[in-house]
Amino acid sequence: MPAPLKTIRRSLLVLSAALSSLALTAPVALAAPSPTPTPTATATPSSSASSSATPTATPPADMSSVGGTRLGMAGTQVNLTSGVPVLPKDVTARSWIVSDAESGAVLAAHNAHWRLPPASTLKMLFADTVLPKFPKTTEHKVVASDLAGMGAGSSLVGIKEGESYTVHDLWLGVFLRSGNDAVHVLSHMNGGVAKTVSDMNAHAQDLQALDTRVVTPDGYDEPGQVSSAYDLTLFARSGLQKKDFREYCSTVSAKFPGETTKKKGKPVRGTFDIQNTNRLLSGDSDVSVYPGIAGVKNGNTTNAGATFTGVAERNGKVLLVTVMNPEKDEHNEVYKEAAKILDWGFQADGKVQPVGELVAPKNVPQASAQPGATATGEAGGDTSTKPSASGSAAASAAEDDGSSGVGIALAVTGGLLVLLAAGVFLVNRRWPLPDLVRRRRP
Numbered sequence: 001m002p003a004p005l006k007t008i009r010r011s012l013l014v015l016s017a018a019l020s021s022l023a024l025t026a027p028v029a030l031a032a033p034s035p036t037p038t039p040t041a042t043a044t045p046s047s048s049a050s051s052s053a054t055p056t057a058t059p060p061a062d063m064s065s066v067g068g069t070r071l072g073m074a075g076t077q078v079n080l081t082s083g084v085p086v087l088p089k090d091v092t093a094r095s096w097i098v099s100d101a102e103s104g105a106v107l108a109a110h111n112a113h114w115r116l117p118p119a120s121t122l123k124m125l126f127a128d129t130v131l132p133k134f135p136k137t138t139e140h141k142v143v144a145s146d147l148a149g150m151g152a153g154s155s156l157v158g159i160k161e162g163e164s165y166t167v168h169d170l171w172l173g174v175f176l177r178s179g180n181d182a183v184h185v186l187s188h189m190n191g192g193v194a195k196t197v198s199d200m201n202a203h204a205q206d207l208q209a210l211d212t213r214v215v216t217p218d219g220y221d222e223p224g225q226v227s228s229a230y231d232l233t234l235f236a237r238s239g240l241q242k243k244d245f246r247e248y249c250s251t252v253s254a255k256f257p258g259e260t261t262k263k264k265g266k267p268v269r270g271t272f273d274i275q276n277t278n279r280l281l282s283g284d285s286d287v288s289v290y291p292g293i294a295g296v297k298n299g300n301t302t303n304a305g306a307t308f309t310g311v312a313e314r315n316g317k318v319l320l321v322t323v324m325n326p327e328k329d330e331h332n333e334v335y336k337e338a339a340k341i342l343d344w345g346f347q348a349d350g351k352v353q354p355v356g357e358l359v360a361p362k363n364v365p366q367a368s369a370q371p372g373a374t375a376t377g378e379a380g381g382d383t384s385t386k387p388s389a390s391g392s393a394a395a396s397a398a399e400d401d402g403s404s405g406v407g408i409a410l411a412v413t414g415g416l417l418v419l420l421a422a423g424v425f426l427v428n429r430r431w432p433l434p435d436l437v438r439r440r441r442p
Contacts, residue, residue, distance in 0.1 A: 027101035059095075063113040064210055067230060068356030071112045079353040088340040092327040094305075095229040096337070098345040100312060101237060101318040104358035109229070112356070114210045116324050118227035119299030120155070120178045121235075121307045122219035124211070125227075127174060127248070128239040129203045130190050136168035136244065146188045147181055151220040154180035157274060160259050162347050171256055175248040176276045177256075178299065183218040193217060208359045209234045221303045229322040230358075236296045236309045236320055237358055249295030252276050279335045280310055287332045288340050296320075298334070306334035312342055319345045320358075 058074075065072035078087060087108060094118060097109040106112070141164045150156045157172075157179030160164065165185070173182030187196040204212040209231035215222040239245040255271040262268065276282045278298045280290040292312040299307040305325035312319055321341050326333045 026054050028081040044054075059111045059114040063111075063115075064228075064230075066113070066208055066210055067106060067359050071106065071109055071230060071356040074111055074114075074272050076108070077112070077355040079355060081353065084352045085344060085347045087344055088337075090328075091323075091340060092335045093323045093325060093334070093337055094327065095324040096322060096341060097229040097233055098319060098321045098402070099233060099358055100349075100354075101240070101320045103250045104237075105137045105354035106356040106358065107319075107348055107352050107354060108341075109355060113211055113228050114324075114399065115226040115228055117221055117301060117304035118212075118219055118232060118324075119221075119224060119304035119307045120219040121232050121297050121299040121309050121322075122214065122217075122225075122227060123174055123178065123183065123299075124232065124235040124239050124297045124309065125200050125204060125209075125214065126183060126186075126196070126217045126219075127171070127245055128235055128242070129200045130186055130196065131171065131239075131242060131244055133190060134186075136166065136171070138167045139164050140167070140185065140189055142172075142185055146185045148184075149193060150180050150184055150218075151216075154218070154220060156181045156273070157183060157256060158258075163257065163260060163269075167259060171248045172254045173243070174257060175295075175297070176251060176254060176274045178277060178297075179195075180218040180220060187217050203335075204231065204235075207231075207234050207238055207361050219299055219301070219304075221301045229324050232307070232322045232324075233320050234358060236311060236322070238271040238361070240296070240311060246295070247280075249297060250281070252282050278308075278310070279332050280312075280339060284332055284335075287335050287339075288341065290335075292340065308334045308338050310338050310342070314346045317346060317349050319349075321345065 052352050061074065063072045063074070070077045076087065078084075080086065091110070093110065095111040095114045096179070097106060097112045142159055142161050144161050144287045147159065147161060157174075157177040159170075159173065159179065159181040167186075167189075170182045170186050171372045174178035174186070184193065187193045190196045193216075197214050200214040200217060201212075204210075204214065208427035209227070211226065211228035212231045213224055213226055219225075239249070253273060253275045256274045258270045258272050260267050260269040274437050278293075278295065279287045280293045281295065283289040290310070290312055292314045294313065295313050296309045298309075307322075307324045309320065309322040312321075319342055323334050323338045323341065326337050328337075330336070
């Protein structure tokens with residue numbers, strides 16, 4: 001006989017709290033292996049991060065084999081058997097990977113474990129680490145020290161000293177505008193930049209993202225700060241299991257609090273519009289909104305070049321793609337190459353044999369996808385199972401708060417929901433991805 005629902009909920013809460021505690025208290029000494037030393041380079045003011053370490057022109061001979069031996073090999077790894085479509089020939093990224101987000105099967109990869117500067121895609125790890133710690137309604141008044149230490153040329157959302165912001169506002173600033181100012185405020189709320197970096201390194205280790213070494217929480221270029229296409233995909237997959245993470249990364253545009261002024265002697269605070277800089281989500285003059293796209297995060301710095309991790313759904317299949325540093329120097333090239341790889345992945349679905357897998361977190365073996373298990377993962381909220389009458393999971397709709405994309409992000413029945421029970425990492429068969437048709441440009 002199945003256990004009563006209350007017992008299941010209680011067990012999940014206890015286990016979730018225990019796992020979170022272990023992740024947050026992991027020793028810093030185990031944070032990440034040291035990267036290969038690299039030469040320095042100069043920064044450009046337009047970058048969201050500044051200069052530090054430029055990677056070598058070719059991948060190292062010895063790379064990690066986490067997820068499978070072939071993923072540690074240099075060059076393109078794919079099983080092109082009969083019936084499998086040929087990979088796009090004009091992909092120039094130094095490193096890329098495309099995988100089934102639910103099963104974890106890696107469909108194809110190119111230098112997947114090459115340790116490269118990640119730019120603002122590292123903010124996915126920041127969010128996955130810090131987001132669960134504060135309810136979205138928590139308010140914080142910004143002081144000067146909150147904004148200290150940001151690198152020159154940082155991307156900003158426009159946070160002002162002396163103004164108050166909700167945690168919800170700050171996360172919109174992180175995901176939509178890649179605001180390093182929002183990252184620093186949240187980091188100080190978390191106990192400071194150094195503690196946040198330590199937490200992120202510990203969480204990366206827990207996720208088995210062994211290519212990653214965090215130096216700054218915002219992805220700003222610093223010597224020794226590296227990740228890989230494989231690790232960035234792990235961060236996205238872990239983050240997408242959290243309801244709030246899914247909401248923020250799928251939001252196209254929102255209102256952000258402005259600076260308080262006086263009107264007729266009374267304080268008045270307006271808002272201004274911010275739009276997601278993920279061009280596959282928001283579109284651009286030379287890039288269309290990708291059908292089924294639902295996030296995740298982009299980045300661009302002097303040393304990293306352009307980086308991007310995206311998630312998209314088509315015909316019930318959900319794929320993750322990560323692209324790092326295309327050599328082709330064209331506007332929005334990282335999005336164009338990501339779209340081509342996603343197209344290939346959807347065409348190859350059910351035909352291509354995997355070359356590796358996305359591993360589950362440490363000490364949490366991954367089982368096959370099973371319907372009927374849910375865990376909301378909402379920041380500051382409850383984590384519980386809520387089976388529907390049909391036995392499948394239903395994603396709760398987000399409260400409409402005026403943000404475009406927020407509210408519909410979780411309105412689709414079913415979803416990417418993770419059940420942490422009996423030591424098993426279960427990814428549900430369906431994802432609560434946004435209904436892109438409603439906001440897709442004509």
